[in-house]
Amino acid sequence: MVTAADFESKTEIKWCPGCGNFGILAAMKDALAKLGLSPEKVLVISGIGQAAKTPEFMQCNMFHALHGRALPLATAAKIANHNLKILVNTGDGDCYGEGGNHFMHAVRRNIDLTVLAHNNMVYGLTKGQASPTSERGTITRVHQHGVIMEPFNPLAVALSLKAGFVARGFSGRMEHLSSIIQQALQYNGFSLIDVLQPCVSFNHVNTHRWYSERVYELEKENYSPADYMQAMVKAQEWGNRIPIGIVYKQDKPSFTDQVFALKDGPLVDRTYSPEPLRELLKEL
Amino acid sequence: MVTAADFESKTEIKWCPGCGNFGILAAMKDALAKLGLSPEKVLVISGIGQAAKTPEFMQCNMFHALHGRALPLATAAKIANHNLKILVNTGDGDCYGEGGNHFMHAVRRNIDLTVLAHNNMVYGLTKGQASPTSERGTITRVHQHGVIMEPFNPLAVALSLKAGFVARGFSGRMEHLSSIIQQALQYNGFSLIDVLQPCVSFNHVNTHRWYSERVYELEKENYSPADYMQAMVKAQEWGNRIPIGIVYKQDKPSFTDQVFALKDGPLVDRTYSPEPLRELLKEL
């Protein structure tokens, strides 16, 4: 039986003590173990940032790639071998800032990946600049008069692009988060989990306590994630009450289900043959 | 008095005869003239594509820039001189494909620009590949089995990012489009006009006739563009009836209204003085 401990890495964890990332890491391991996925069956792909260090602190296959570019890399890894179970760890800057275009088009592609966007509303690794999700008025060393851009709403944007699995988790609710991750991993298509994550070093507003006082689990309310416009309304809720859980879920064929060339099995497994090309050249 | 003819250029127009771009060009000139904006008071910035050739075929200030990058360039031109009246001509590929990330963040920034996204649902200039707005199943030389990505819904995405002015026009309704452009130019903030535009060379489905049979003007219905969630519902409407007009409008301070350094006038007009730096160096 696979246990969370199987994903334990010998690498020193380089996050600040108290960082919300620990909760996310624990939830991931827990979810993988609960689904019986052992380390050699899992590929974790990440960009650059504190969030993106996650696979370094796990025992599994990994690709620690470029800032903002985890999604296209993961997309094509999946196309090359659609049997792969791929998780993507990314940050709010990585996913919605530098990687914003890939985010949009990965949603449109409905490629079967599970994306954990560690959303601490700040650029952690580069020491506290505003991120796309920073709230208006956030003061940083660069935004001395406060952020004046509208915050990016990951759930609403994903929904507007017709994502089939849109969820929000909170790093402080490990079991709830693990349950979302499990469902996302079982979902056949693009699954976004935006994870609220305190950054103890640079976000002194949206703290563990701040979230704890506000989050509520959708599963405990009478909420059905099947209604698109209702999900859109739910995605707007932010303030004294912040919903966590699966906001929207709809089944549809994933990208690799629909690619013609993949009907005979993963690309990586197909055998090379010189015949088709020789034929083709003959016909010219 | 300014007339549309003042924007007439001697340059040969390089679009295909019958292209929807002609209607958009006419509507732009008409709108500018109606607002009394003469060529030397207008700056048109574009990316690369058929749509992006628009400023070449007008008499005015212009910057024909890179594929996908008109928005950041225009954003900072506006910051440097916030008295500029800037229009951006861009295509569905330029704006939502290559330039997708800039589109999202320009909306968030609420920078005072009027964006005309010539949406022909295809990459025209590069000869007919699918664009982000191409419908599922669209067959191209690259998508021989049809497009399998969810089409990009510009209105819904802009709304999800809290755009304050979201509209749709149709190149075949010149006066209606001109009226939208005029309102957009008068709006203080980011205004998106997604313009339905037939491409006679590469889009044989969404033709002039196809659109003409489907579009209806919101202004003629009892529609109020003030309600956000209603706008979101309207943005989803596509099929036998396609709404054109202003889908959502909400006033709010634009980006340059809120930038501290701009309170004393446009950056470009401020005079250089060595004093502040000398002071500063003395204080070290």
Added chain:
Amino acid sequence: MNIDITVKIGGEAGQGIQTVGQILALACQKSGLYVFAINDFESRIRGGHSFFQIRISDKQVRAPHHQVNMLICLDRRTLALHRSEVVADGIIMMAAQDAGAEQGVLTIPVFALADKAGGSITANTVAAGSCLALLGAPLELFLAIIEKQFAGKSTETIAQNSAAARLGYEAVAGMKCSAAFNWPGQNPRGILMEGSQSVAFGALAGDLRFAAFYPMSPATSILTHLTAVADTFPLVVEQAEDEIAAANMIIGSSFAGVRSMTATSGGGFCLMVEALGLAGMTETPIVIVNAQRPGPATGLPTRTGQGDLQFVISASQDEFPRFVFAPGSPEEAFSITARALNLAEKYQVPAIILVDQFLLDSLYIIEKEFAVPDRIERYFADNDSAMDGPAYKRYTVTATGVSPRRLPCRGSALVAANGNEHSEDGHTTEEIAERNKMVQKRLAKVPHMLQEMEPPHPYCGDAHLLLVGWGSTAGTIQEAVDLLRAEGIDCGALHFSDLWPFPVEVAKKMLEKASRFYVVENNATGQLAQLIRQELLRAPDGLLLKYDGRPFYPVEIANKIKELAR
């Protein structure tokens, strides 16, 4: 050469001059002749001016000729623009609504004849008919080609075009024409192919399984050729949201185990530069085809150039080994593309192939059969049980710098790739010793990669005076050498297809013999010349540069050399 005829067909975009040209080319090929054709067009879909210029010969030709024997004008502009290129006894044919009279111009009522044949859409066929008749081609050959060309279309279409062909043919029946020649016979000559096809087929011969791209001229055609045949291969061609995505995608697919490639042009390559470095750092094999066109920026999007050599050699921050190739012919484009996919995988490095609009959009006769390998060596370590489980380290230091490669989720080995500096196990490190080890490991590949580089190709390489070039200009330079030698000048050429790592030793030796050498490039600063200066500490005796977006003509080079070498 007994036959050396150049036909230029000009008109507006959308008039279908390519179709006329294609028919002409096919007719020649089927009849045992050689052809070489260039495509010249603006960045627009309708209108403007474009031309197709085909050279017909009984010998292999690989360069355009500067003089036109027959000019076919589908519009008046063509006449104005190109009349001066026509040789003294050449023929000018004008397609017009009515047969009007103009001094020295043969006016054919192509459009009226087309209407008669069944529709204005057949005007091309009419024009092709007149053209072939004037050239003295047999009507049956022409009709057979029409049938082949329109195979799959409705019988009505075929009938209309056959009629159009006849009408065009008959319109000039009996006319004498200086460009006419004896059509050899019925043994088809090799195969007719666009340069871009040779890249696409080469990729398939290199077992390409995944290609990601974002449309950009002149690279797109490589991808459309791939998609056209994709269904018979284990191949996915994905249109990405932008070039950044395309480049990162092929890293992902390659990591997961399939050979992967992208193709773009300079502007798109710019956007791939960061991913190029990621491939370098993570030692993930990828192939990038950079189809050059004149810049900077958007430049002249549908024209040709060789302005990106220095750029691709040093693109991306810091240092890592890469291959840079530049095929000089479709045959080389085929073999180099296959080789690049293989070598990238063998050395776990990125490989860049520089082509250009001239190479890709030209039409060639290929005689040599393309070599399709029986099997593909994959250089994986997945059958090595010593590499199973925790023992496996993705970046194991070896003498050659190449580490045993495993694929993720295929066996018990955990595979860690990392764009941060890493230790052998793939995890991020900041240690000095580890850093040094990894830099040295990566660079250790260079001498081995160098072994793989082909020397520059000599042509009369023992000559006194050498023309040195790279990439697509090979055929043109070779013909310039022929011209010069015909005038008694002891001249040869040295042509680079394998550019980086630069084959220093062999290049030095081959250049040593020449007392003078001139570098010929389609750019404005002489980038190969700079490279030669840097690598061989030798300065060329002169540069022969052209940067107007158009390919060289052999005579241009020959004349300039005579001037320079005087």
Added chain:
Amino acid sequence: MNIDITVKIGGEAGQGIQTVGQILALACQKSGLYVFAINDFESRIRGGHSFFQIRISDKQVRAPHHQVNMLICLDRRTLALHRSEVVADGIIMMAAQDAGAEQGVLTIPVFALADKAGGSITANTVAAGSCLALLGAPLELFLAIIEKQFAGKSTETIAQNSAAARLGYEAVAGMKCSAAFNWPGQNPRGILMEGSQSVAFGALAGDLRFAAFYPMSPATSILTHLTAVADTFPLVVEQAEDEIAAANMIIGSSFAGVRSMTATSGGGFCLMVEALGLAGMTETPIVIVNAQRPGPATGLPTRTGQGDLQFVISASQDEFPRFVFAPGSPEEAFSITARALNLAEKYQVPAIILVDQFLLDSLYIIEKEFAVPDRIERYFADNDSAMDGPAYKRYTVTATGVSPRRLPCRGSALVAANGNEHSEDGHTTEEIAERNKMVQKRLAKVPHMLQEMEPPHPYCGDAHLLLVGWGSTAGTIQEAVDLLRAEGIDCGALHFSDLWPFPVEVAKKMLEKASRFYVVENNATGQLAQLIRQELLRAPDGLLLKYDGRPFYPVEIANKIKELAR
């Protein structure tokens, strides 16, 4: 030098070793001493290992010393890692919970004392106190600095830190220390400045009005220095969504008429390469600061390197003139940044400034007053009425290649900028003649730009043996020369700050005198050496390369030269 003391303070990220170092540096500067300090840290916010290494002298110093006179350990790891660097009679101070006993280590109960002073947060101040006491600094000086350092904080904080300072100071009262020296007096020495500040201030001296950036180490600090003072200038600093946006933004703002700049590191620069070409093609002045760090890809994000020289010289497709500078000191960083903004505007070209983590994150004493210009020349043609209305053509061909520049919507002239090839009026063209004219016009600037280039800076430039370097290594190489000359070796240095267009003639002349030269670079392949080979057709006698992400020590260079030159 009578005083040459190196103090190293090591500990975990988040322990505030920079604060201790800063206090130390301030104390020295206030007291009339020179200091030079490097900052060494990992890519993490808490934990791990980092150090601040400060060199104190009575002469100007611009290089780190490889030996440590006093090691201050805020954790045990520091002791383990750096003990070996301490000179024989050096002192090691360990901050510990309790004053324990370890062979040769002076343990100070820093944390207990901090608690006593009012809170663990004052532990740094305690440590600084002990350190200054051991170095023999007067307590009053120290207390005055504490007050300055905490100015603006609550009186409680000031009181607590003063108490902590005293406790730390008294904890070692009376102890003898080999590192102690005579503290000169109270005349402050110049100003204390981070390298990144000198770039920021230089930009302001160049009338920077708009900066766009995306955070990236080690460039970010330039931008935060700018924002810190932005309110007193007509200056907007905008955080962009990515580097592509940042680069295109500064083209837009520059086009609209304000001097504009961005700063990034290699990975971000990759993403700006396409926009760099747009600036080149549209002749829009921009300045890009590329703050180098080791790569490829993410590499070692908080370390130093010089791996991007060749990359930035040839970045972007096709060819266009650009300036490339690499300051060797904060004084040069100031003047070059101002100059780059000016020259970019004068020639309407992009300018790139190469700095690195070593230059930006080090602490310097600046004595010479920075020159702030009284006025800024803008090179606009807006007062020329001949350029009004339709007569105006953005890309008018001139002898220098520089066209009269107007701003959009300021007067009756219509301004058309274009990234496609264009005619003089800025509209897209495909004509051969126009294309040639524009390529030639752009390149015509090069000889004029070359006139602006400063020659490499000689230091004992007449020597037999020359060390050749570029950028941030200037101070270190100079000290290496001193070391070698002190041993009687006839040695000097030639240091490049102005790299492209390459000052061929003057460089050739200055290098001619030397019978041997060695190139010193913080990279693994010797990129300046390649450039010298290419431009001067001369090969260096040897390369002295370091690529582990850490700066050179003078002695490292000196020793290696002795080895090479033997």
